Amino acid sequence: MDIDTGTTELLCTIKDGVAVITLNRPEARNALSDQMRPALRAQIKERGADPEVGALLITGAGSAFCSGGDVKGMGDRSAKKDMSVEERVAELKWQHAAVTGALVGLRKPTIAALPGAAAGAGLAIALACDIRIAAASAVVSTGYAKIGLSGDYGIAWLLTRTVGPTRARELMLTAERVDAGRCERIGLVNRVVPNDRLREEAFAFARSLAQGPRAALHSIKDNLDEALHIDHATAIEREAERLVRCMRTEDHKEAVRAFVEKRPPRFQAGERRHS
Incomplete structure (x- = not known):
């Protein structure tokens, strides 16, 4: 387009x-x-x-x-x-x-x-x-x-x-x-x-x-940006908070299913674009 x-x-x-x-x-x-x-x-x-x-x-x-x-x-x-x-x-x-x-x-x-x-x-x-x-x-x-x-x-x-x-x-x-x-x-x-x-x-x-897991990529960028100016203990805390939120997403659940079923994951963003 x-x-x-x-x-x-x-x-x-x-x-x-x-x-x-x-x-x-x-x-x-x-x-x-x-x-x-x-x-x-x-x-x-x-x-x-x-x-x-x-x-x-x-x-x-x-x-x-x-x-x-x-x-x-x-x-x-x-x-x-x-x-x-x-x-x-x-x-x-x-x-x-x-x-x-x-x-x-x-x-x-x-x-x-x-x-x-x-x-x-x-x-x-x-x-x-x-x-x-x-x-x-x-x-x-x-x-x-x-x-x-x-x-x-x-x-x-x-x-x-x-x-x-x-x-x-x-x-x-x-x-x-x-x-x-x-x-x-x-x-x-x-x-x-x-x-x-x-x-x-x-x-x-x-x-x-x-086509990747958008919420996870968002949080990964947050973690990387913060890594330049926070201490390790704070990084651990904030990574844990973001990890828990990512664990509750449909993309994470789909990735686990795909791993068990030995197939590539179909994340929600990709499904919307190709539906």
């Missing part, structure tokens, strides 16, 4: 419980434009709330994921020049929170499929997803230092939690280009696949998560 995003610069389709959101400015390496950004914010919010969607897959058209902000247009935003520093900061805060902040907060699995370059804000969007799958030809760069900027979309926070503070400092300060192989070695992406297999494998991965 195709979704009307309000612009051809962002495409969205829903299939098998997966919302595939495609940044669609291949001629500009899918740089974020004034038309694409609000459409992307809206789709993350709407598909996140859509009961037919079990997972989000974000990718880019052509040979790039997203090259970040539209650098060519950065010096020609006359309407922004009249804003005070405080007004501009407030505007950027809500705009960025509605993209990477919304992705981090989403309780559904999110996957970024990188067919090529992911730089600046584009890298931040990929980092805000749970899983990153890269084509063999993909490269990433923080990019900001090369254009005299410090970073946005929460990239320093996201990068530090993905590759650790030492690597994050190196990547932010140097803005070096990192190829797919090194990205996988340092944990920046989860897996690398052949270029011609990226879309197929990323969708299959997203579909497997979309």
